[in-house]
Amino acid sequence: MPELAAHVRDVPINQIREITEAAWGTPGAIVLSIGEPGFAVPRHVLEAGMACLDRDETNYTPNAGIPALREAFAARFREHNATPVGAERVYVVDGAQQGLHFAMSLLLSPGDEILIPNPGYPTFAMTSSLLHAVPVRYPLYPEHDFQPRIEDIEALITPRTKVLILNSPSNPLGAVLGEDLTRRL
Numbered sequence: 001m002p003e004l005a006a007h008v009r010d011v012p013i014n015q016i017r018e019i020t021e022a023a024w025g026t027p028g029a030i031v032l033s034i035g036e037p038g039f040a041v042p043r044h045v046l047e048a049g050m051a052c053l054d055r056d057e058t059n060y061t062p063n064a065g066i067p068a069l070r071e072a073f074a075a076r077f078r079e080h081n082a083t084p085v086g087a088e089r090v091y092v093v094d095g096a097q098q099g100l101h102f103a104m105s106l107l108l109s110p111g112d113e114i115l116i117p118n119p120g121y122p123t124f125a126m127t128s129s130l131l132h133a134v135p136v137r138y139p140l141y142p143e144h145d146f147q148p149r150i151e152d153i154e155a156l157i158t159p160r161t162k163v164l165i166l167n168s169p170s171n172p173l174g175a176v177l178g179e180d181l182t183r184r185l
Contacts, residue, residue, distance in 0.1 A: 065092025146175035
């Protein structure tokens with residue numbers, strides 16, 4: 001059996017998953033560690049999925065997603081964010097993990113640096129390492145309501161810096177970046 005590549009073996013274990021799996025195995029534990037919604041899937045969503053199965057709409061979709069869905073997302077961005085986004089700029093993914101990996105793989109080359117919040121979502125560093133990029137952590141302090149400080153980020157920028165991750169609301173802290181700070185960043 002071939003060995004895993006060194007860059008895969010060196011990725012640290014996701015402690016959130018370890019905690020989650022321990023909680024699942026603990027009777028009576030309330031699991032707050034992963035982003036599962038606290039409600040059942042709405043009936044109309046289940047029915048729409050079942051209707052697709054009934055029509056045998058089970059084949060592969062275009063790589064970027066079903067065109068009508070892409071247009072619906074673009075319309076939502078235009079309406080809610082006043083951002084002129086066309087469907088050609090929308091790529092539908094299966095979830096945040098896949099979307100994050102996809103976006104990073106489009107932007108990062110081996111040796112590039114990515115600025116990530118600390119504390120922050122473990123996948124930021126894990127995905128960076130899998131792509132042979134270098135995660136560089138910028139601090140978030142409780143006395144600043146876990147908001148990034150521009151001077152801390154600026155001090156970490158090098159010619160190899162390619163990406164700045166802003167996570168709002170923060171996972172795992174829940175802090176939300178204000179509009180003014182977001183614009184300045």
